[in-house]
Amino acid sequence: MTETSTSDTAERVGLVCPACSPDVETVHEVLADGGRATVRCTECGHVHKEELPEQRTVEREVVVSQDGDSFSSTVEAPAAETVAVGEEFLLETDEAIMTVRITSVELDEGRAEEAAVEDARTLWTRAVGNVTVDATVHPKEGTHDETRSVSLQVPGDYEFVVGETDDLAGEEFTVEGIHLREDAVGYEFDKLDHDGDSALAKDINRVYARDESTSAWSAW
Structure with missing residues (x-):
């Protein structure tokens, strides 16, 4: 070190x-x-x-996207501080305190990947404290069931690992592949399909998995 x-x-x-x-x-x-x-x-x-001189702060609009819906709030931040796509911060709203990730920084002249808070007009964000992960679940081998889609509500920091079995909301499945979101950072590829590859739920666009449930199910 x-x-x-x-x-x-x-x-x-x-x-x-x-x-x-x-x-x-x-x-x-x-x-x-x-x-x-x-x-x-x-x-x-x-x-x-x-x-020490007091830091000058400014109030900026924050638009939060959460499970297909969106709402606006505001945040007070040091004017000289730099914000960038991919960064996360705590946002206090009337309803709750939530962790959000910046997906775009809007300036007067357009959108940017990074800017000083003073130059930013609006911070576009996505809630990542608790997220919904869409999963495509393939049937067990040897069955005639059909592929189905499920939605999993998990903490943003929940880790999915290729090759490992998860038991969530009554669904038992083995992860076979992971497709990452565009704003996910720190990954070498946007698709993960080797055993041991892992990603946090807040970074995932879709999980591909094999059904491991013991009880039979039907698409009807």
Whole structure:
């Protein structure tokens, strides 16, 4: 594991330095926050205490898609913070606090993959705390049943693994393949079909599976 130095992770702010730049702001590292923060000038290394400037925040509209429906809310965020497609955040609404994933950032001039909150007009998102995963379930070998589709309600972080058997909502099946959503990140391919391949429910567009139920069922 590679060690990370304090200077690589410390918050940085623009402040005047009493030692080398009393009139013009220089970049400072925040060594200790709270009250009068302890900061270090990156130009001369002088350590001193200063009141940190408050971050300016802006309110932005958030459109949330959930199981085919959508609604609007708002979020208060630092103006200079960057938001990007694929990022997730907690959104507090009148009904609940939910985890949402950014699917598009709308600017005045169109849509973008990434932008500063200040430049964003609307954040288009999808609820990923609890999700519905569509599954195509093939019949057991040797039966005359037909392929059917089922909808599975699971936590967004529920993991489906190719080759493993799941028992959900009265459905028992072995996962044979997974098709990922367009906004899924961190995967090498958008289709997974090798034993051991896995994906989180919030990243999945559809699961392909083999029926393992012990009781017979009919398409009628």
